[in-house]
Amino acid sequence: MLTALWVAPLLVAAVVAAIPAARREVVLGLWVVLAVVEVAGAVVVWTAVPRAGGFADEVSLPWIPAFGVGYHLGADGFSAPLVAMTTVVFLAVALYSLRRPTDEDAGRTRAFVVLFLALEAVCVGVFLALDLVLFFVFFDLSIVLMYFVIAGWGSGSRAASALQFFLYTFLGSVVMLLGFLVLAVGGRGGITFDIPTLAARDPLAGSGPAGVLALVAIGIGLAIKTPVWPVHTWLPPAHTDAPAAGSAVLAAVLLKMGTYGFVRIAMPLLPGPWRSAALVFVVLGVVSVLWGALVALAQRDLKRMIAYTSVTHLGYVVLAVGAAGIVAAGPEARTLAVTGATVQMVSHGLVTAALFLLAGVLRDRGGTSEIASWSGVAGPMPRFSWTFALAAFASLGLPGLSGFVGEFSLLAGSLPAVPVATVLAALGLAITAALFLRALQSMLLGDRHLPPAAERPPTPRARLSRFRAPSSPDLRVAETTAVGLLLACSVAIGVAPALLTTTIAPAAAQVVSLVSR
Amino acid sequence: MTADALALLPEIVLALGAVVGLCVGSFLPPGREGAVRGVGIVAGLGSAVVALTVRGEPTAFGGTFTVDAATTTVRVVVALAVVVIMVLAGDRPVSDGPSLTADVRTAPSSHRTQTAFAVLVQLAAVGAMVLGGASDLLVLAAAVLLAGLPLAALAGLVRDGRSTEAALKYFLSSALFGLVLLTGVTVLLGLTGATSYSDLSRVTTPLPAAVAVLLVLAGLLMTIGGVPAHFWVPDAVDGTSPVTGAVLTTTAKVGGLVAAWRLLVAVPTAAVPWPLLVAVLAVGSMTLGNLAAFAQTSLRRLLAYSTISQVGYLLVPVAVAARTPLALPALLGYLAAYAVTNLAVFAVVAARPQALEIADQRGLGRRHPALAVALVVGLLGLVGTPPTVVFAGKLAGFTAAVDGGMTWLAAVAVLNSVASLVYYLRWIVPVFSPGDPVLRDPLRARAAVVAVVLAVASVAGGILVAFAG
Known part of the structure; x- marks a missing residue:
């Protein structure tokens, strides 16, 4: 089942690559159908996750036995929600991408679809992998594929x-x-890259510097991907120049690979070093929160601003997983922190994907996502304005939406362990609220002033003359569906958080007890 | 004697292929010597099959030649590389150098260069196979010459200025380092009183033994093209056709690395601290190769420096060979992976001999998408990106390094892998940029097919990875 979940997109990609590029509707149609099937598959996997903790649908086969590498997949309370979020985001991206630029070469459309299908496969794979090498393979491939998405379909200085x-x-x-290698080799009882085995074994306990070294190496790798201040500097240019669909996937899914790595690998496999370094992660998390929020406040470009809010939101996650390493706080609070962190990952994925898709709409219609170029948008673009406002409120943590659930529970869980840091981080909420309200106010309200390209609806082209060119710059049906789907999930989590937390809590409790060893 | 000959059957089959090819070729009209390459393909396939199926004695000729998993791997990889080379060379006359495409094709040549090419490749391959199995210093010395000298002749086949320079440079450095190697062999003979590897365990005097091992190693470094004996690689690869470049950077390297491993594990580390020495050489090779590759604009020079850095990664498992049982499977797996990937990239270059500069790569992705994807797979494979075979090889090599207590070496290799990404990307980026839409861009059909097949093999091999031994 789990193998099918990550292989299916690849099979469809092979089919898409085989059919003639000119059949653009077929290519895009297949993509949407596959995305829907993936969502269904993710839901099935989610329902199979045992409520008492542990893995569902485990698959374990030897792969390179001489080096202890196995093909081990499994879904637990951490992976299932993230896989579900991934498939929903990819479905939204597929719907959003149904409207291609009319002058795009059909071959390029097909290449775009093939890339995104492959990307979906590796993104799903990363969250299901229970072997360090398998995890690394998917992790690394996501980088390669995203490189081609940005370099091939980006804008500005994309190269x-x-x-x-x-x-x-x-x-x-x-x-x-390198950290994985130290973990796999340094342990007692032979080389293995199997995550549950290593978690049970606590391989580097009492080996002094090796454990710290491994945590530093793994921590750097995950921190860059998350990204945590001060290694976040790749994120804003990548987001600004990536296509909207690429930005959405990058923010929603690829960044989660970093934070997911903390709860899946760094915490359970290196409990001792994690406890001793917990404060470092707390501090880095708080700095990320405040730094990201303050820098976002100074941005003039909407995409850049959203990119920096990602640093803020994931800074909360890092704060919470750091706080979970402080044993003095007691298991209930720490479990709450880890649960909140995972909810925050899912919520950030849904909401930020929606925000990036909406910013992409602006760039598509007006050629720019400068905040100052847009004013009084609420009149000509009502659907855009409603969804953008909702997404902004979800992102700043309004109760009733998913952002609130995640941030509230992770801050509540971190408070007993690190009260000062938590209070400081809570300041970030206020700054985020301020910057989103400012953007909403200046873009949606006020006198109508759109970029010239958005004011002039495109003239109908000869080969599309069957359809009358739409005269409004507002969201099209497919775009509304895409963004609406993401926001509906966010509202659902906000209204009924138990849907998510009952699945996550057992896994979080397990990780917390592993860290306390 | 019969048993000894049986143990060497793969080498004999390939040598016979060379002899038969030479005879057949002398009866064929110059320029229409495809049958010679056909003989070479049959001999290569036959040699690989024999190497995998016939089980002879574990040693032959009084313990001077060893047949084990390492020898078998070298035999199979080298024999299959010969097959690939023969197919690639079939695309055009070998004398058809990159700068002379039109005139040589039309003017019938009086020289049987195609026969010479096929025969020399097979002889060099026999030398590489013997290198892989040599467990006696004198056999090693002979094998180094047999693996190296045909390559010098190969490099000079085209007979233009650059090719002559390449051949001369290769020949002079191989003469120099061959001499160095023989000096080392002589000193070791004086120290132990024998030339067999099994007697090397008797060396007790640290300093002379260390010098002698260093000298022998220097000769082997010349064969595999590693720092500090790497100077011939860029000039030889850049001065010859891409197919010849593929030969120069594949066969001897595979044999030479296994020869280095076999020699070093026979030397006691207590007498000679060779793990550290090899580690330093590995770091030098990967770092200098990478640094020099950054500034290259010629594809063949870039690839030449990339193979130098690959030698560095290949030396990593050799450095920890005495400390961990993982080293040998890592070395063999990486060697096979390297051969597949390197040949794939050279095949891509050989498919378009008119476009040998980075600037000529613009628009390739639009004109020949399959070839472009094969190129990306090959280049990212050389970086070590999953799921290609080189990733599995690198992973195994680094695991062995960490297990052997050389975590720092693995760290240096990892950083070098990241650095290498920069110049491989310099090649990939123009491939996908829009190029001249009306440019005629003919493809050598066989090379293109070989490139795609090898690229697929490199991904499939990465997924279905199974190490010998």
């Missing part, structure tokens, strides 16, 4: 941004691999 993204995150991933 430079893509290269910076690739080098920066690739460096992080191989440094992380």
Whole structure:
């Protein structure tokens, strides 16, 4: 079942690559159908996750037995929600991408679809992998594929941004691999890369510097991907120059690979070093929160601003997982912190994907996502304005939406362990609220002033003359559906958080008890 | 004697292929010597099959030649590389150098260069196979010459200025380092009183033994193209056709690395601290190769420096060979992976001999998407990106390094892998940028097919990875 979940997109990609590029509707149609099937598959996997903790649908086969590498997949309370979020985001991206630029070459459309299908496969794979090497394979491939998305379909100085993204995150991933090697080799009882086995074994307990070294290497790799201040500098250019669909996937899914790595690998496999370094992560998390929020406040470009709010939101996650390493706080609070962190990952994925897709709409209609270029949008673009406002409120943590659930529970869980840091981090909420309200106010309200390109609806082209060119710059049906789907999930989590937390809590409790060893 | 010959059957089959090819070729009209390459393909396939199926004695000729998993791997990889080379060379006359495409094709040549090419490749391959199995210093010395000298002749086949320079440079450095190697062999003979590897465990005098091992190693470094004996690689690869470049950077390297491993594990580390020495050489090779590759604009020079850095990664498992049982499977797996990936990239270059500069790569992705994807797979494979075979090889090599207590070496190799990404990307980026839409961009059909097949093999091999031994 789990194998099918990550292989299916690849099979469809092969089919898409085989059919003639000119059949553009077929290509895009297949993509949407596959995305829907993936969502269904993710829901099935989610329902199979045992409520008492542990893995569902485990698959374990030897792969390179001489080196202790196995093909081990499993879904637990951490992976199932993230896989579900991933498939929903990819469905939204597929719907959003149904409307291609009319002058795009059909071959390029097909290549775009193939890339995103492959990307979905590796993104799902990363969250299901229970073997360090398998995890690394998917982790690394996501970087390669995203490089081609940015370099091939981006805007602005895309080649430079893509290269910076690739080098920066690739460096992080191989440094992380080095940490994996130390973990796999240093343990007693032979080489193994199997995550549950290593978690049970606590391989580097009492080995002094080796454990710290491994945590530093893995921590650097995951921190770059998350990204945590001060290694977040690749993120803004990559987001600004990536296409909207690429930005959405990058923010929603690829960044989660970093934070997911903390709860899946760093915490359970290196409990001793994690406890001793917990304060470092707390501090880095708080600095990320405040730094990201303050820098976001100063941005003039909407995409850059959203990119920096990602640093803030994931800073909360890092704060919470750090706080979970402080044993004095008691298991209930720490479990709450880890649960909140995971909810925050899911929520950030849904909401930020929606925000980036909406920013992409602006860039598509007006050629710019400068905040100052747009004013009084609420009149000509009502659907855009409603969804954008809702997404902004979800992102700043309004109760009733998913952002509130995640941030409230992770801050509540961190408070007993690190009260000062938590209070400081809570300041970030206020700054985020301020910057989103400012953007809403200046873009949606006020006198109508759109970029010239958005004011002039495109003239109908000869080959599309069957359809009358739409005269409004507002969201199209497919775009509304895409963004609406993401926001509906966010509202659902906000209204009924138990849907998510009952699945996550057992896994979180397990990790917390592993860290306390 | 019969048993000894049986143990060497793969080498004999390939040598016979060379002899038969030479005879057949002398009866064929110059320029229409495809049958010679056909003989070479049959001999290569036959040699690989024999190496995998016939089980002879574990040693032959009084313990001077060893047949084990390492030898088998070298035999199979080298024999299959010969097959690939023969197919690639079939695309055009070998004398058809990159700068002379049109005139040589039309003017019939009086020289049987195709026969010479096929025969020399097979002889060099026999030398590489013997290198892989040599467990006696004199056999080693002979094998180094047999693996190296045909390559010098190969490099000079085209007979233009650059090719002559390449051949001369290769020949002079191989003569120099061959001499160095023989000096080392002589000193070791004086120290132990024998030439067999099994007697090397008797060395007790640290300093002379260390010098002698260093000298022998220097000769082997010349064969595999590693720092500090790497100077011939860029000039030889850049001065010859891409197919010849593929030969120069594949066969001897595979044999030479296994020869280095076999020699070093026979030397007691208490007498000679060779693990550290090899580690330093590995760091030098990967770092200098990478640094020099950054500034290259010629694809063949870039690839040449990339193979130098690959030698560095290949030396990593050799450095920890005495400390961990993981080293040998890592070395063999990486060697096979390297051969597949390196040949794939050279095949991509050989498919378009008119476009040998980075600037000529613009628009390739639009014109020949399959070839472009094969190139990306090959280049990212050389970086060590999953799921290609080189990733598995690198992973194994680094695991062995960490297990052997050389975590710092693994860290240096990892950083170098990241650095290498920069110049491989310099090649990939123009491939996907829009190029001249009306440019005629003919493809050598066989090379293109070989490139795609090898790229697929490198991904499939990465997924279905299974190490020998």
